[in-house]
Amino acid sequence: MRTFIKQHKLLTFYSVLVLLLFVVTLLAPWLAPNNPTTVNLALKLQGPSAQYPLGTDHLGRCVLSRLLIGMQASLGSAAFIFVCALSIGLMAGTIAGYFGGWIDYVLMRICETMMAFPNLLLVIGLVGMFGPGLKQVVLALILVQWVYYARIFRGMVLSLKTENYVKVARINGSSSFKIIRKHIVPNIMPPLLVMSTLEMGWSIMNISSMSFLGLGVQAPTPEWGMMILEGKSFVRTNIELMLYPGLCIMLVVIIFNLLGESLASLFGVKKQALKGKEGL
Amino acid sequence: MAILTLTDIAHSYQKKGLFQPKQAPVLEHISLNIPVGQCFTLLGVSGAGKSTLGNIMLGIERPTRGTVTFLGQNLYEAKGATLKQLRRELQVVFQDSLSAVDPRMTAEQIIAEPLDNYQMVAQADKRAYITELLEQVGLSADDLTKYPRQFSGGQLQRINIARALALKPKLIVLDEPISSLDMVNQRLIIDLLQRLKEDFQLTYVFITHDIKAACLLSDHIAILEAGTITEQYTTVADFIASTKSAAHHLKTSLLAEHPMKRTIRSLP
Numbered sequence: 001m002r003t004f005i006k007q008h009k010l011l012t013f014y015s016v017l018v019l020l021l022f023v024v025t026l027l028a029p030w031l032a033p034n035n036p037t038t039v040n041l042a043l044k045l046q047g048p049s050a051q052y053p054l055g056t057d058h059l060g061r062c063v064l065s066r067l068l069i070g071m072q073a074s075l076g077s078a079a080f081i082f083v084c085a086l087s088i089g090l091m092a093g094t095i096a097g098y099f100g101g102w103i104d105y106v107l108m109r110i111c112e113t114m115m116a117f118p119n120l121l122l123v124i125g126l127v128g129m130f131g132p133g134l135k136q137v138v139l140a141l142i143l144v145q146w147v148y149y150a151r152i153f154r155g156m157v158l159s160l161k162t163e164n165y166v167k168v169a170r171i172n173g174s175s176s177f178k179i180i181r182k183h184i185v186p187n188i189m190p191p192l193l194v195m196s197t198l199e200m201g202w203s204i205m206n207i208s209s210m211s212f213l214g215l216g217v218q219a220p221t222p223e224w225g226m227m228i229l230e231g232k233s234f235v236r237t238n239i240e241l242m243l244y245p246g247l248c249i250m251l252v253v254i255i256f257n258l259l260g261e262s263l264a265s266l267f268g269v270k271k272q273a274l275k276g277k278e279g280l
Numbered sequence: 281m282a283i284l285t286l287t288d289i290a291h292s293y294q295k296k297g298l299f300q301p302k303q304a305p306v307l308e309h310i311s312l313n314i315p316v317g318q319c320f321t322l323l324g325v326s327g328a329g330k331s332t333l334g335n336i337m338l339g340i341e342r343p344t345r346g347t348v349t350f351l352g353q354n355l356y357e358a359k360g361a362t363l364k365q366l367r368r369e370l371q372v373v374f375q376d377s378l379s380a381v382d383p384r385m386t387a388e389q390i391i392a393e394p395l396d397n398y399q400m401v402a403q404a405d406k407r408a409y410i411t412e413l414l415e416q417v418g419l420s421a422d423d424l425t426k427y428p429r430q431f432s433g434g435q436l437q438r439i440n441i442a443r444a445l446a447l448k449p450k451l452i453v454l455d456e457p458i459s460s461l462d463m464v465n466q467r468l469i470i471d472l473l474q475r476l477k478e479d480f481q482l483t484y485v486f487i488t489h490d491i492k493a494a495c496l497l498s499d500h501i502a503i504l505e506a507g508t509i510t511e512q513y514t515t516v517a518d519f520i521a522s523t524k525s526a527a528h529h530l531k532t533s534l535l536a537e538h539p540m541k542r543t544i545r546s547l548p
Contacts, residue, residue, distance in 0.1 A: 164380035168440075171338055172394035172447065173367050182393075183382050 011266055014259040018197075021252060022079075025071045034062035036069045037220045045238050057227075057241055058234060066222035067248055073211075073223040075252065077138050078203035082196055084142045089149020090192075094180055096150065097157030108154070111147040119144055123206065127215045134207075134223075137216045141206055145199070152195070156188045190267040197260035201253035208249050224249050282313035283451055283483050284337060284370075289346035291332060306332050307507045310346070314451070319477065319484040321494045324504035330487045333504065334455045337485060338372055339363075351450070368398055371444035375456035377436035381428045387414070387439050388424040394446045413442040416479075417472060434465035441472065445480060453485045458493055470496050495520065 005012045024031065033053065040060035047055050054063040092111075096104040114122070126140035160166060160183070169179050208225030210216035217223035219230075224245040231241030289310040295302040306329045314320045324330050335341040336348060339355045348355040350366055358366055371394075374380045381390050391410045395401055401409045411421045417438040428436060437457060444452050454473070458466040470493055477484060488494050494501060494516075501513045513519040 164374045164376060165382045167340055168372060168374065168380055168443070169393065170340060171367060171370070171372050172443070173364055173397035174393060178397075186384050187382070 008262070008266060011259075011262040014255060014262055017255050018259055021071075021075060021255065024068070025075045028068040028071055032062070032065035032068045034065045036061060036065040036222045038062075045234070054244060055240065057230065058238075063227075063241070063244055066227060067224070067244060070222040070224045070227060070245065070248075073134060073217050073221065074204050074207055074225075074249070077134060077207050078200050081138055081141045081145065081203045081207075082200055085145035085199075086149055086192070086196060088142070088146040090153055090185075092146065093150040093153025094157050094184065097154040098161065098176065098180060098184065104154075107150065111150055114144065114147045115151075120206075120209070123210065124213070124215065127210060132215045132218065134217045134221075137207060137210045141203060145203075149195075152191075153188060156191065157184055160184050160187055190263075194260050194264045194267065197256050197263060201256040201260075204249065204252055204256075208245075281316050283316045283351065284312075284314040284485070285349040286310055286312045286333075286337070287347045287349070289333070289336060289343045289348070291329075291336060291341075291343045291345075305507060307336075307343070310507075310509055312502065312509065314483060314485060315500065316450075316483055317481060318499040319486050319497050321486045321488065321498035321501045322504050323488060323491065323494050323501055325489055328504045329507045330489070330504055331455055334372075334453050334485065334487050338370060338453055339367065364398075368447050369450040370453070371447060371449040371451075372453045372455065373437070373440050373444050373457045375459050377433055377440050377460065378428060380440050381436065383428055386425050386427055387419075387431075390428075390439060391443045391446055394443060398447060400447060410442075410446075413446055414439075416445065416476070417442045418468075434461055434469065437461065437465075437469055438472070441469075441476070445476065448480065449482070451483045451485065453487070455487045456489070457486075459488070459490065466490075466493065473497060 033051070038061060040056075043052075043056050043060040044058055045056060046052060046060075049055070052062050052064070054067070057063055057066070092107050096107040117125075122144050123137070123140045126143060127136050130136035130139060166179060166183055169183055174182070207216055208223070208228070211223045211225030212229045214229065217226050219226065227245040228242050231238070231245070234241050289307055290305070291307040292303040292305040295304045310333065312320075322330050322333060332341065336343045339348070339350075342356050350370060353362065353366060355363075355366060385393075388407070388410055391413060392406060395406060395409070407424070411424065414420060414423055419435060419438055419442070423431070423435070423439075428439075431439065437460075441457075457473070458469050461469060473484070474497060476482065484497070486494070486497055498516055498519075499514075501516065501519045502509050503511045511522070511524055513522065
């Protein structure tokens with residue numbers, strides 16, 4: 001463990017950062033100095049003070065508290081979307097790739113239909129259909145995202161299926177379920193990890209975009225995209241109202257992307273190391 | 281007595297075409313009897329359909345036509361428990377030893393997989409049983425916890441052989457088991473296979489393009505040419521002595537890569 005940390009300092013650093021993000025999200029209600037929805041018009045648009053470390057917005061609400069609580073909507077929903085889309089995609093992709101035939105045909109035609117539309121338009125369309133709100137945005141994003149996972153996993157399963165060890169496993173009596181569980185899923189884990197961290201950033205951006213368009217989180221619940229939308233009217237006088245949530249989105253997305261990159265290079269490096277050791 | 285019988289096997293792959301999909305025939309009119317306790321060799325150049333025929337014998341690629349009878353049962357009509365019991369008696373060693381093992385498993389886990397599928401040995405005796413198997417193929421207990429990347433090609437092929445032996449099968453299909461090895465390892469593995477065949481009373485189907493290896497291990501040689509069996513010899517001596525076209529063609533075309541004697545032109 002210690003040598004692993006020494007060898008992969010950056011990876012460890014980013015992992016700790018991501019872990020920290022989730023801890024802060026979970027502890028947000030206790031960390032927030034004020035109630036994020038308490039309106040106090042007498043204190044509107046104030047600068048930083050001891051009571052309000054990042055000042056107040058146009059309704060006199062504490063900006064820091066809103067940022068902290070807003071993480072729950074952004075990061076929490078992104079994690080939820082990721083878990084759901086990944087499970088559906090993993091299941092559909094593995095079944096389609098492994099069993100082939102008509103199941104594969106039906107699933108892949110569904111995926112292609114979904115992929116034929118531009119992503120953002122499809123999400124907006126679906127949210128328009130379901131009605132605005134965080135739950136609906138989350139549902140729409142899951143519906144849009146699982147197809148990409150499914151396609152990727154199907155491809156991986158197809159290439160793994162031709163590996164001799166899968167053939168041998170069949171010959172020596174392993175059931176399809178056992179082959180998928182023991183040989184296929186563990187071997188698509190590394191790319192899955194890389195993908196999932198990169199996709200987290202995408203989800204966070206999308207939730208915020210939807211809120212910015214007024215389709216996602218509804219007032220007064222705080223959310224970063226929503227805060228940017230509200231701050232928009234004060235861009236000439238109080239630009240920090242847009243700046244803080246914008247910076248938060250940027251930082252979180254960058255952290256997730258950097259973690260994804262370092263994971264990718266970790267597995268990439270490992271692969272090359274393997275090639276050197278084969279000695280065939 | 282035949283352990284495995286192929287009756288009028290034909291196989292073709294679908295060629296994808298925009299307007300008219302075409303059938304590309306790979307195997308035609310193949311009928312074979314694999315006798316018990318012998319090493320039956322399928323000899324042929326690359327692309328003759330040897331491995332496809334091997335897969336058909338293994339029950340993992342349904343032939344377009346014909347039947348495969350193993351231990352008196354149709355391999356492609358058996359289902360459920362019957363099929364599982366048949367599979368137990370029919371194991372394989374593939375050419376590429378590295379791709380035949382899961383890179384995330386240790387040697388012990390690799391060999392344990394078939395054992396777990398059939399509950400061959402009690403959990404407590406498993407390690408001892410696997411160690412014994414490793415020793416049979418010339419490895420040791422130290423190798424139990426190693427991963428595939430820590431073995432050489434020859435050692436990995438031994439692990440593959442140990443795994444094929446684990447279920448004590450009656451028939452093992454050896455699909456080019458020595459082709460990816462160097463000369464020394466080729467000879468060692470051939471000797472090992474020869475010894476195991478007697479110790480475990482095995483029947484082999486040995487798929488190869490290597491005439492020298494075929495001569496060392498075979499009892500019965502069948503020559504596969506462009507998807508059909510052209511000639512069969514019941515002893516190696518017959519094959520070597522044969523001047524028939526297919527055998528002769530194989531011998532000259534394959535051995536030409538390793539000329540035994542060179543004629544040196546005398547200088548004027």
